[in-house]
Amino acid sequence: MSDSPVLPPAPQHCPTPVELDDLELLVSGAFAPTTAFDEPGSPITLSLPEALRDAPTVELVDPEGLPLARVSGGRIEPLTHAQFGPFRDHYLSPATTREQYAGRTFVPVTDALTTAQLDELRELGPLVLLALAGTGTPSLSPVGLVRATLAAARALPDAAVVVVPFASHGDADLDHELGVRVVDNYAQGDPVHGLADPGDDDLSPEIGAIVDFDRPAPGEQGLVLFFTGLSGSGKSTLARALTDRILEQGERTVTSLDGDVVRRNLSAGLTFSKADRETNIRRIGWVAAEIARHGGVAVCSPIAPFDETRQQVREMVEDAGGHFFLIHVATPLEECERRDRKGLYAKARRGEIPEFTGISSPYEEPEDAAVRVDTTGRTIEDALGDVLQELSASGHLVLDEPRAEAATPGPSRRPLRVLFVCTANICRSAFAEVTARHLAGDGADLEFISAGTHGHDREPLDAEMTAALSPGVEPGEFASRPLTAELVEQADVVLTAETRHRTFVLEEHPQAFRKVFTLGQFAAAAEASDLTGRALLDELARRRSVPDPALDVADPYRRGPEAARAAADQITGHLEVVIPALTDTVPTHDAKDR
Incomplete structure (x- = not known):
């Protein structure tokens, strides 16, 4: 290790177990010349299980069992380094x-x-x-x-x-x-x-x-819906109902990992001892994490009585890049016992079933549940509504039917509201607002507005983007504005300049995920559809796709007139598809006028 005097002193002892990455640091020499744990100046302490603390020699291995180092008398002997892994x-x-x-x-x-x-x-x-x-x-x-x-x-x-x-x-x-x-x-x-x-x-x-x-948006992230509760609480019933709703919507792949089904197919041979029950939960967690890793939805419904094991499952899921959504079905023991059609609680009270959760084995109520549901005296749909509400609020799943606006004949039907979004609302989204209003003309049943994720307040359209406007198009009294929840809520469709703007909107306003697209993404989808107007918006809300970053409009700010012209041409090209698709009319100007 360098003896540079500018380095702060290191603690001599740290109660941190050595992880694989620490071992790689040691074995590769990133901490050289450190060769022992707990030596003066060493920032790492090796924590061992009780049974190994007096062992003269301990071999440290990676998850595959490959020996990485040997520790004897506190001294480290490197054996090899990790052989595989990306990059x-x-x-x-x-x-x-x-x-x-x-x-x-x-x-x-x-x-x-x-x-x-x-x-x-x-x-x-x-x-x-x-x-x-x-x-x-x-x-x-x-x-x-x-x-x-x-x-x-x-x-x-x-x-x-x-x-x-x-x-x-x-x-x-x-x-x-x-x-x-x-x-x-x-x-x-x-x-x-x-x-x-x-x-x-x-x-x-x-x-x-x-x-x-x-870091996908919540609606595109792998998701593990983990129901936990006493036997008879209703967790499996709610899990099956939720699985059905996801399948009916048809937007996500879903796998059910019901406790009894897993016991038959994944954990056959395990007993109901505490150790085997926890092994069963960890197996469920590992499979669920792999499903989440690939963007799927896993619905799990074991009893999972112990907090430590639930936390292990949460860690597996989050390490895989998924979101762990814990649902505590908190139906009281008395109600669960009253519902007991199989007589399990009665047998447990007679001592015929050892280590039965809630009777002879504890249930540790979770303190980190995303939602807590008591199913006592409630219908399935009513209880499931608590779960759906929280999932919708988080943006991970919105399973309520889209509210169809009643068709109103004649001019009393309000125009479609289109919100354009970029960063500062002085270049791309501002240009899109001004140009869209020009392309749509006076008779279009459309309203256009724009805002910035980090928008300036009441600034004019950027000078280079103004110069890139088509002949006859004027910015008028345009003034920039920051994006607000009210603007998102009032819009019928939100069109962003880049994928990252779309991600920002979804993170801040996850409930709007059905109506937020990149401008290029929406133009491509509209061009491939025969529908127009509100029917098009309803279709795209149901069958959403991942945006193609190649269709993003790059930021031209302070990059010169050529960058401004390129952004202007790209935006105008997208709008020449979008405006007719939303209005059922031909745009008032074509590409030759640019």
Whole structure:
């Protein structure tokens, strides 16, 4: 380890178990010359199970059983390093990094680099982007962080990417100290550049697409719906009813992992001892996490009485990039016992069934449930409504039927409201509002408005975008505005310039997920449909698709007249499809007028 005097002192003892990423750090030499746990200055303590604490030698292995290191008398003997994993060729030891990249500027990276940060790095000469990737460390997944960093390297004149497996330890000060030590050991006297705070800076289209894929909107994220409760509480009934609703909607794939069914097919041979019951729950959790990893929905309904095991399942799901939605079916024991058609509670009270949850084995009520449902005296639909309400509020599933607006003849029917969204509402969305109003003409049954996710207040249309307006089109009294919940609620359709704007809207207003599209996504869908107007909006609300980042309109702000013209042409081309699709009329101007 470097003896640089600028480094803060490290704690001598830390009650943190060594994870795989820590072992890789040790074995690869990222902490070199540390060769022992608990030595003065060492930031890592190895926590062992009680049965192994007095063992003279302990072998540390990865999840596949591959020996990584041997610990004897507190000394570490590296045996090998992890052989497989995505981007494994970028996981270089400090020694290898020094051989290949000595003399470069080292840049620690823990999140996707913004366009402003890329501009900041372009003048620094040859770089090593040191991606500190590990569980809990970046806001992106480790793979997402490496992909985003490689994309950043492609946008820089001369940048290499080196990945260090760096897991969070749940202690900000400790993580910072470890990070300083690791980066110092890689740089070894070469310049280290700390990136400026990204704030609300934009991402490039390529990096933005990687971030959107790695952090999908709630309605597109893998989802585990985990019902827990006493036997007879109604959890399986609610789980089946919810599964039916998801299948009827037809927008998500769904797999039911009912407790009894899993017992027959996945956990045959397990007993009902506490250990075997917990093994059964962990198996359910692992399968559910894999379903969520691929964007599916898993519906689980075991009793799952112990908080520790439920937390293990939550961790598996979240590590897989899914969302864990815990539903506590909190029907009281007395009601569950009254419903007991199989006589299980009676047998348990007579001592015929050992370790029966609620009688001879405890049920630990969850304190972290997303929703709590008591089914006493309620219909299935009524109780299920509590779950549907919370799922809709979170944006992960909206299963209520879309409210169809009653058809009203003649001019009393209100116009369709179209909301355009970009970042500051002075370039792309502003141009779209002004141009759409011109293309639609005076007789169209449409209203247009625009706003920015980080919108300026009452600013005019950008000068270069004004110059890119078609002949005869004037910005008039346009004034920018920030995006508000009221604007989203009042709109019939929200059209964003880029995928990341759509993600922002969905994160802030998940209940609007049926009506939020990128402009390019909506234009492509409208062009492929025979429907128009409100019928088109209803169809697209039912069969939503993932937007194609290639259809995004890149930000032209301060990038010169050519960028402004390119954005203007792309927006106008999309609008020439969208306006007729919403109005059932031919636009008043065609592409030749641009």
